[in-house]
Amino acid sequence: MTALTFVLNGRPVSVQAPPARSLLEVLRHDLRCTGPKNGCLEGECGACSVLLDGEPVTACLVPVGKAAGRDVVTVEGLHDTPLFHLLAHAFAAKGAVQCGICTPGLVVSTAALLKRHPAPSRAQIRDFLGGHLCRCTGYVKIVDAVAYAAELLGRGQLPSLETPAGVGHAPPRPDAAAKIAGTARYGDDWFLEGMHFLQVVRSPHPHAAIEGIDAAAALAEPGVVAVLTARDVPGVNRFGILVADQPVLAEERVRFCGEAVALVVATSPEAAQRGAAKVQVAYRPLPAVFSPAAALQPEAPRLHAGGNCLAAPVVQKGDVAAGFAAAEVVLEETYTTPFIEHAYIEPEAGVAYFDAEGRLTLIVSTQTPYLDRDACAKVLGLPPERLRVIQAATGGGFGGKLDLSVQPLLALAAYATGKAVKLAYRREESFLSTTKRHPYEVHYRLGATRDGRLTAVQVRILGDTGAYASWGPTVIRRAVIHAPGPYVVPHYRGEGCVVYTNNPICGAMRGFSTPQVAFAAESQLDMLARRLGLDPIELRLRNCLRPGDATATGQVLRHSVGLEATLLAVRDTWRELQKQPLPPQEHLAYGVGVACMWYGIGNTALPHPSTVRVALDDDGAVHLYTSAADIGQGVHTVLLQILAEVLQLPLSALRLTAADTLLTPDSGKTSASRQTYVTGQATYEAAVQLRELLRRHGAELLGSAAAEVEVAGGQVRCRRRGTALSLAELAAAFRQQGVVAACTATCDPPATPLDAAGQGAPYPTYGFATHLAQVQVDRRTGEVRVRRFIAAHDVGKALNPQAVEGQIEGGVVMGLGFALTEQHLPGQTRNFSTYLIPTFQETPEIYPLLVESAEPTGPFGAKGVGELAMIGTAPAITNAIYDAVGVRIRSLPATPEKVFRALHGLQ
């Protein structure tokens, strides 16, 4: 190996590396330059973009030999330029950063764009940045930021980023600067002294008995330190959210392609890979089953001791037979949806090591540090306190990082070898081994009167949960609760069943199975509207839940039921588009569709408390401690805004320690759209407690009555006398007096268990929304393009309207993928070239409309929005396709081929 020399960020560097190794790997691994991110290694995601002789390229496709003698600039190389400061300002101010994994690459490309086109149009921005995938933002705010940056460039001055911090404002995210600069450390960005690397040996069979594992050849490979198998697991070799049925490393058999069988620990990633290739596993293939229907047959292979039906919840209200007897119209159809991959741009990654106190520490990309800690402790047979889980910067989650992936493998390897270890999945490994959205078959029967009142709904849902349980039981429960839609349905019966198969494991994904059932429900309502000659908004208005109405589980909703307002919010646009439909050109047809949605906030019928601590630091700063994981959605910003509002402080007077099981109290999972609502309320309560404590003690010190004293502007002030103490002075006094100025609050919103008929109040509150899509369909090819999208959401109260819009835009674009392009075909879709998530160019103009119907149990009236944002997108689009060309798509995604076949009456 000869030394290769090139100029990196203005300085010559010399590396010893195989010249065919990718520039990305050399930059990250050899030069520890972590601005370029490893998202796909296929040139499809753009996260590794760097400038090569001034032009953007994906570093993963450049053999480092090609860079020899040339000029390479990463985001780090831009730091000292005026353009970077301008871009950093624009990206932060416009909310263009969520998880941030795509941001450094975007900044690099944007720098090149603005050099070529100093005043680009929005279309030019979309085209130039088209090679960057973002799964969080929906791209809208990135285009906004780039357009704004160009505007600032023209003006030649940088406005101040000082924005009000309180509720209803949009201060910059606390982590924006580091994410833009590429200095935020994600799971794969940690490099530890003497670190070893892991490679997982995975099953090539969907179902097989393991007859033996021979590691001798692997252990003989230079650099390989250990090969671990199930026998090396010291504790319980099982994990799972509700049903612990998944082994960390397979024992006597494997149940899906990609299941972990052995773990190689080596001194370099290459050695680990070579070692893994030499682990000999003797498999005896077993009959496998790939569909829920087949898996329920008596002769099907039994995948788990309890049989193949994992869970079969029922919700029963009223008497459906009577309801259908009263119906004048009955519609009955079956809908299907595919496996969906989360496709966060950061694959799963992390490190593990023993700290100086002998605590096994994991720094991982995750949505739930405490669950990770407790699950890994069981695997190792250790008390949870012997472990510490710290959330690394997390490049998107969407439910996929609620499950364990690298965590138990890291823990096991560190425990078994005593070494610091790293495991970062490649994109293919992420596709192969991690959880997916459940494919559903939804059989939907709906009855209504001629004037459009629903009389009965009966739903049967069959879901493929794959090889292990993961979140399957709660996912199906939420489906049967939400399947009737946000409507008054007097008679309802919902039956669900999730079934084990030899397919990929299905778990939690944004919407938690409500997007699948909403696709069915909202298609049915569209059909009903057409059958009855009603406009689809009017039909929904006749049935929508209002305060005082009962849901299908018999829960009477009292507050924050803003569905009607969201329908009214889109009605004008609907009418306008009806009056002035776009003229069809040649083979192009245009149509408009709507869909409503609802989503119960929080875990289904289970407690899910959040605890936070708020303390006055010695310097007078107010410090929030929470384990709430910010995965890009912005919960940290919102929590700080709540503190800022209650204590009347600027963001600069606040401090945050987050998502570290050693330092922060358990704020529950980042799931079920619960963090703003639950952890937000806990933060509100802790902040109020601290404010009262400061007032009480401040009044004593000031010699005033507590009622005369207020906390504002970093002071405790007596309104009557005008005397004041700064919070720093107060903190000093507390130290002398031994006062502990720390308040802890726990919020556990009310939810009741469901009875045998599925009746009860499973959620404390619900979010509601209405989506409207305008599409263009090419009759001759089946190509669909979404032209315009309106998303009206009842969010209770928008604590940060920009962040709410970001959630909505991102959700809509994820829903666009669900509607039109995304389907994971096990064994065939392995990366972003075959699994198509939406891009800059596919994103329509999106208009979020915020409806605020205050939720009394949430902070300042807020409730959740994260998952809602994509639930109704697909049916709004497929209903629009029907409006355009008169064909009903009942199986997602609506690929050109599917639309074409429907148009031509084929199959």
Next chain:
Amino acid sequence: MPYHVATSFAEMATLLGQAQARFTLLAGGTDLMVARREQLLEAPVLDISRVPELRTIALEDGKLVIGSTVTYRQLLEAPLVQRHCPLLQETARRTGSVQIQNLGTLGGNVVNASPAGDSLTALVALEAEVEVFWQGKRHVKPIGDFVRGPGRVDLPPNGVVTRFFIPLVEAPWGSGFYKLVNRAYPQHPMAIAVVSAAVVVKRAPGENRLLWARVALGAVAPTPVRARESEALLCGQVPEATCVQRAAQAAVQAVSPIDDVRASAAYRRQVTPAVVEKALRAALEACQ
């Protein structure tokens, strides 16, 4: 493993002439770094992307001559290509991101020989010739003979594609391209073609009659293919609506598609006429 960067034609020729083993030739690297990452680490590599002659675009003897390592970016920016061969610009615009366009080369797209290769399909419609340098000599052959099947080209070990010759057409003529993809945005560059068509038409001066038409189809056969039946129906005709439709319909006779992750063979066959018609209409519109 050794990684050689040739900086001149002579150096490239010498390295190829002296080679003991078979070189993996690397131009832009955008295909090799995805499909053959391991091979690149194990076999000797010859990087030909810095050979000046292979990076030039020129007019010679009534032909547009394009070096094999000319990038998409160069194609998009070259006035000669804009004037004489906008079809290659159209396909370059529809191929990959800006990052890929900065790296990927015309020669790479041809040698990769994907049945869906957009530039390759265009070169078939353009009746381009391929120059191969092998054992110290240059050999020229029609592109249709050079590309043999999916990923297979007529290139001997340590032979290298050096240039493409594209015959110029006298005005009035026009070209068009359409790429059907599985994305929610027509002709999206970040997607592989389900079916594509590249069309060149030549009109009789001062008349509406077509002297000839060339129709090439991508992603419907082991290699891009010519739709000879369509071409015959257009030759000598005034391209009115029924003529265009009949010609587009006839393109199905040229296809032999397969089922894959993107679409079924049946669908490819069914939409071939629509795709041809879109490309053909664009070509007729551009025909000045």
